[in-house]
Amino acid sequence: MPYVNADPHIGFALEIVQADIIARFKRLLGHEVFFNFGTDEHGQKVLKAAEKNGLDPQAYTDQLALKFGDLKKILNLSYDNFVRTTDAHHIKAAQYIWKLADESGDIYKKKYRGLYCVSCERFIKESELRNNKCPEHPGKELEEVEEENYFFKFSKYQDKLLKYLNNPRVITPDWRRKEAINFVKNGLEDFPISRLKNRMSWGIPVPGDEDHVMYVWFDALTNYISSLGWPGDKNGNFKKFWQDGETLQFAGKDQVRFQSLMWQAMLMSAGLKNTDKVFYHGFINIRGEKISKSVGNTIDPFKIVEEFGTDALRYYLLAQVSPVEDSDFTFELFKEAYNANLANGLGNLTSRIIKMAEDNLEEPTEVSGENMPQELLNHLEKFELNKACNFIWSKISKLDGEIQEKKPWESKDKKVIKNLVLDLYRISKMLEPFMPETSEKIIQAIKENKKPEKPLFERK
Ligand SMILES: [Zn+2]
Structure with a gap:
């Protein structure tokens, strides 16, 4: 979940697109999925950004929540729920988990x-x-704070957390789990979970003490259950998806202590089930440097989509970026991959095959449901999204090679052409969770036996 102190940047698009693929993939396998997304809106960083923009924090976060909400359309996200940590229900949930602790x-x-x-x-x-x-943050001054605050007994959960982390399923990739274990082994210190309201007012009021507001993380992490209707369970979602279901959180690599330790200790303290798995992605760097507003190297996903389309950005973030290590992003790298693998690779293959089918077959080739190959499923189960894409693109190259070899544009062999169409259909089905719009366009063209008027991806 993004912290809304600035416009959405490319690094955040990575996280939400990764989550979207997994949600779509699970649905394709027949699972019922509740995919939650939203904005983390409290804390000092937001308050400062609001002041800088001359807005009160509520008006400021209202604006940014709209922008983050727009990602649904521009990235074609399939989330079921959008939570804001300033929502009345979320506030109630954060206060309730405080009460339980x-x-x-x-x-x-x-x-x-x-x-x-x-x-x-x-x-x-x-x-x-x-x-x-x-x-x-070596370039930023630390603030010296001296206050009387509420503290959470983190140290009490040392052993329980080690036991939780002992299960290899709770964190992917596994070296992040080892990092979490090291954090615990180095000793957990109780941490403050409130701020004095007269020093920092932008937070959820601490129940029973008007002078304090909650520490932003204590409030924000609760979104994973507040979005399911907790406390209370009017729609049965909390029981179905949290207590009885399998839960998965997506977060950046710098969040291990928050998502896998602090939040898990909070759940233990409240007597609730722990998260089944947290997946930690790497960061996107721009020419080797961290994305930073002050450096001025942020890349705007909205602009890329405007020029190249939604699926081109989804493709790049999945195929050309490591899911777990840091990756470099430059406009040149993006454009090169776009032209080579989308305009030429997939786009060219599609138009060649459909054109041959249109010219030589009287009727559309009959196609119906197709199972995903086991190798692709294995990669997705392990969150190896780039390897999953590589697998699909190996099929695309193979099909390209077959066309060169069989020269069906000379032989006009209907059986050969039909088989090419069927292979293209299989590829489009594999693409479905990754590039839903493109997959649909290819299937549509096959079903109409007609080459689309516009190429899938214009050369740039
Ligand atoms: Zn810092």
């Missing part, structure tokens, strides 16, 4: 002095400091 004896008040990184929205421990700065 309090009843478990896990919340206490303590005077505290610490160094706060606004960019991370967390206190940085002395042992983590590098040149007195946050290890993730």
